[in-house]
Every structure is written in structure tokens, then in C-alpha cells.
Amino acid sequence: MPFALYxxxxxxxxxxxxxxxxxxxxxxMSADLDIPVGTVGLLTSAFAVGMVVGAPTMAAFARSWPPRRxxxxxxxxxGLCHIVGALTSVFDLLLATRVLSALANAGFLAVALxxxxxLxxxxxxxxALAVLLSGTTIATIVGVPAGALLGTALTWRAPFAAVALLCVVAFLGVLRGVPATIAAQTTATPAGRDTVRDSAGETTPPSLRAELALLATPRLALTMILAALVNAGTxxxxxxxxxVVTDTAGLPPAAVSVSLVLFGVGSFAGVTIAGRLADRHAAALLAxxxxxxxxxxxxxATVATQPIALLxxxxxxxxxxxxxxxxLITRVLYAASGAPTxxxxxxxxxxxxGAVIGPAWGAVALASGAGPLSPVAVAAVLTAAALALGLSLRRTLSLAVRLRRRSRRRPRSRPRPRR
Structure with a gap:
């Protein structure tokens, strides 16, 4: 894999x-800023909403720019938002930096995908996507616990400063690794000359209206819905x-970090395995x-009271x-190959x-008094919906293929000879 991917x-x-x-x-943060915990929690919600809005907005705004720029x-x-966040004591300014950070994050991820x-x-x-998305899974394994330890040892501002410093390293890596004209992929012709083609097989990208119109196609829309449902459950x-770890299984609070690391290691393994299989065996992997x-x-949900089984x-x-x-994310990109930008x-x-819907529904379930396992029930319902939708989609496509084959086999009626 090229250095640019890493x-x-x-x-x-x-x-x-x-x-x-x-x-x-x-x-x-609540104690230092003298703000209720629930209010500080708005920082998480603002980031999630900014990610949803920012992905298409930033991609559309910068579609004429070279990807590296x-x-x-x-x-x-x-990085600048995290410098400001590490220095400010004004909550409204901190909230604004989280929204801007989310917009930048969404724009970066959209273009990086x-x-x-x-590449x-x-x-x-x-x-390639497995390598890219492994950054997120490694963040849950290493980055989040390290941020918590740094915040405990120093102050909550220290992780913000560390993120800003790491942004400098990542900036230099992208500047060095990503070619300035990555909008096209280069392949060799039989004559030995290089020809340039983009992901849609065209020399210039289609119009923004044409790319947005692709959202109305059943294949792309349904694949996006499936991806959102599975991610929401997760x-x-x-x-x-x-x-679940502390109340249902009765484990000490320290076990929460262990469970999160286990989930992160599992997610890294899942992304890696899927990366090996998704290109050729996506249907079997999903089935x-x-x-x-x-x-x-x-x-x-059944064994949650047993600590070892739960972990x-x-x-x-x-x-x-x-x-x-x-x-499913790989399939979304395949389905959206006609929308290169x-x-x-x-x-x-x-x-x-999915990252917005899942936690929101889980919070509603917990607030209703359904118990600490209610988010797991939410995940089961969302996954069941994805499975049912996927099966119906598969049957529809199979029926369409059979009908097409029958129409091809049906003999054409010969015209009657004129008398």
C-alpha cells in the first residue's frame, strides 16, 4: 500500500x-468551566451533527480543488480549532470550535475516502479503505485511553494540545505523501504511454447536479441506509x-476501559478482515x-450478567x-462511482x-427506564431492520435478473408474410 494511505x-x-x-x-471540563455535565455533553452532539452536515457541504464546496489542497x-x-479549544475558558467559543472541527473532520474524511x-x-x-478506517479503530484502542490518561495526569486541555500537535505531524505526512494531482489515477497503456482516468472513467467530473442525482438511485440509497442502520446499532x-459493564455485569469502573479496548481491538480485526474480502466476496461477507x-x-443481552462471557x-x-x-461503506463507494467528487x-x-441516530435512540431507551441493556435491544432492532432490508433488496435484484433472462430467452414473434 502507498505511503499516502498511511x-x-x-x-x-x-x-x-x-x-x-x-x-x-x-x-x-464540567468542573473546570463550572458548567453542568449535561451542557458539556452538547460538545459531543454538536460534533456529531457537524459531521453529518459537513460531509456533503464541504465536499461540494471544495469539489473543484485538488484533493491534497x-x-x-x-x-x-x-488543528487550529484544538489550539483555541485548549486555551479558551469560554464555553460558547469551545462549542464553536467543536462545530468547526466536525466540519473539517467531515470534509477530510469525505475526500480521504x-x-x-x-491511490x-x-x-x-x-x-485501501481498511487501512484508512483502521485509523478510527486504533483511536478507540490507543488514542482515547491515552487522552483520558493525559487529561487525568495534567488537565483536560492537555489532550486538546496533543491533538493539535499530532495534526502538524499528519499535515506533513499528507503534504509529503499525497500527490498534488491525485484527482486522476495513472495506468500504463500497451504502447507504454501513461493515460489518465478518474474513478468514473472520465477525464472531467460530472456536474454537481448529476452527482447529487445519483442519491436517488435505489442501489446507492439502499446501501447508504444499510450502512447507517448497522453503524447506528454499533x-x-x-x-x-x-x-452494561458496571450495572449489569457488576464489574468495577476500571473494567469499562478494558471493555472499550476489547471492542476497539475487535473493530480493528473486523476492518482488517473485511478489507481482505470486501472487494471479491462482499455479498458472502454480508450474507x-x-x-x-x-x-x-x-x-x-442474554449473557450480560456473566462478566467473562460479556467481555x-x-x-x-x-x-x-x-x-x-x-x-457496506466499500459498497457505498462502489455504488457512488459515478460521483467522483x-x-x-x-x-x-x-x-x-448512524452515529447520531444510534446513541440518540439508546439515550431515549435508557431514559424510559428500560434498563442498562436497552441500547443492546436498540442495536438488535436496527440490525434486524438492516438484515430484512438487505434480504428484500437481494430478492428484488434476483427477481429482476430472472425476468431479464426470461425476456432474452423468449422467442421473437415472426411477422406474417403478406399475401
Whole structure:
């Protein structure tokens, strides 16, 4: 894999660390800023909403820019926002920096997803995306716990400063690794000359209206819905895993970090495995992985009172949820191949719509008094909906193929001879 992919993965790691590290910093921020915990929690909601809105907005705004320029601009804005966040004591300004950070993050991820597909041959798209998305999974394993430890040892401002410093490293990596004209992929012709083609096989990208119109096609729309449903179930459980570990399983608070690391290791394994299989065996992976994911949520809810079984299921569900989820993201990019400048934003939006819906529904379930396992039930319902939709889509496509074959085999009526 090219060096540029690992530079992009480093940037995704930095941004993922920033997105998730607030979970361990909110109490300290509340005490230092003298603001209620619930109000500080708005920083997380603002970031999630900014990601959903920012992906298509930033991609559309910068579609005429070279990808490297957009990537560097987003990294610069992201780093500056964290410098301001580390220095300010004004909550409104801090909230504004989180919204701007989310917009920059969304823009970066949207362009990075498309850039990753252009750095490698088409048949290695899944593996390239596995490298890129591994930045997010490593953030849950290393970045978030490190941010929590740094915040405990020093102050909540220290992780913000560390993220800003890592942005400089990622900026230099992207500047050095990503070619200035990555908008096109170069392939050799039989004559030995280089010809340039973009991901859609055209010399110039289609209009913005044409790329947006692709959202109305059933294949892309349904794949995005499937990705959002699976991701929503994943984040419904991940966000509220702590009450399951402490209240249901009866483990000490320190075990929450262990469970999150297990989930992160599992998610890294899932992304890696899916990256090896998604390009050639996506249908089989989804057909096997999605029912297993649904069954895993049901089993997890059943054995949640058993600590060892719970921790084992947390790891397994990390593998399955990110294996299925990353495969669906790969399929979104394939379905959006006719939108070379906007396709990455569609994948990013599908991811983050799930990241908003899942925790929100999980919070409503907890507030209703259904108990700490209610987010797991939410994940099961969302995964079941994805499975049912996927099966119906598969049957529809199969029926369409059979009808097309029958129409081809049907003999044409011969015209009657004139008398």
C-alpha cells in the first residue's frame, strides 16, 4: 500500500481520537468551566451533527480543488480549532470550535475516502479503505485511553494540545505523501504511454447536479441506509457500554476501559478482515456477517450478567460490527462511482447518520427506564431492520435478473408474410 494511505490513516486516527476522547474528559471540563455535565455533553452532539452536515457541504464546496489542497486545509482548520479549544475558558467559543472541527473532520474524511480509492487499483479498494478506517479503530484502542490518561495526569486541555500537535505531524505526512494531482489515477497503456482516468472513467467530473442525482438511485440509497442502520446499532451499544459493564455485569469502573479496548481491538480485526474480502466476496461477507451480528447482540443481552462471557462478546461484536459496517461503506463507494467528487461524502454521511441516530435512540431507551441493556435491544432492532432490508433488496435484484433472462430467452414473434 502507498505511503499516502498511511498518512491519511494517521490523520483519521488523530480526528477519531478527538471525536471520542470527550467521553473521558466531560467531568473534568464540567468542573473546570463550572458548567453542568449535561451542557458539556452538547460538545459531543454538536460534533456529531457537524459531521453529518459537513460531509456533503464541504465536499461540494471544495469539489473543484485538488484533493491534497482540501485535505491540508481541513487538517489546518482542525488543528487550529484544538489550539483555541485548549486555551479558551469560554464555553460558547469551545462549542464553536467543536462545530468547526466536525466540519473539517467531515470534509477530510469525505475526500480521504475517495482519494484512497484513487491511490490503488480498483480491485484493491476494500484493502485501501481498511487501512484508512483502521485509523478510527486504533483511536478507540490507543488514542482515547491515552487522552483520558493525559487529561487525568495534567488537565483536560492537555489532550486538546496533543491533538493539535499530532495534526502538524499528519499535515506533513499528507503534504509529503499525497500527490498534488491525485484527482486522476495513472495506468500504463500497451504502447507504454501513461493515460489518465478518474474513478468514473472520465477525464472531467460530472456536474454537481448529476452527482447529487445519483442519491436517488435505489442501489446507492439502499446501501447508504444499510450502512447507517448497522453503524447506528454499533454506536448505540458502544456509547452506553459502561452501564452494561458496571450495572449489569457488576464489574468495577476500571473494567469499562478494558471493555472499550476489547471492542476497539475487535473493530480493528473486523476492518482488517473485511478489507481482505470486501472487494471479491462482499455479498458472502454480508450474507454471513449480518445474521451473526444480529445473533451476537441477542446473545450479549442474554449473557450480560456473566462478566467473562460479556467481555468475550464485546470483542466478537467489535469484529462483526466493523467487519459488516466497513464492507457496506466499500459498497457505498462502489455504488457512488459515478460521483467522483461527492462519493466519499455519501459514505461519510452514512457513517455519521448512524452515529447520531444510534446513541440518540439508546439515550431515549435508557431514559424510559428500560434498563442498562436497552441500547443492546436498540442495536438488535436496527440490525434486524438492516438484515430484512438487505434480504428484500437481494430478492428484488434476483427477481429482476430472472425476468431479464426470461425476456432474452423468449422467442421473437415472426411477422406474417403478406399475401
Amino acid at each position: 498518512a491519511l490513516a494517521l490523520a483519521v486516527f488523530v480526528m477519531g481520537t478527538s471525536e471520542f476522547m470527550l467521553a473521558g474528559l466531560i467531568p473534568a 482540501t485535505l491540508l486545509a481541513c487538517l489546518a482548520v482542525f 475517495r482519494t484512497a480509492t484513487l 490503488v487499483p480498483r480491485e484493491r479498494t476494500g484493502r 454506536f448505540a451499544v458502544f456509547t452506553f457500554l459502561a452501564p 454471513i456477517g449480518t445474521p451473526l451480528l444480529l445473533g451476537g447482540w441477542i446473545v450479549l 468475550a462478546l464485546v470483542f466478537v461484536q467489535g469484529v462483526l460490527s466493523f467487519g459488516v459496517g466497513s464492507t 461527492m462519493g466519499g461524502s455519501y459514505a461519510t454521511a452514512a457513517l455519521n447518520i
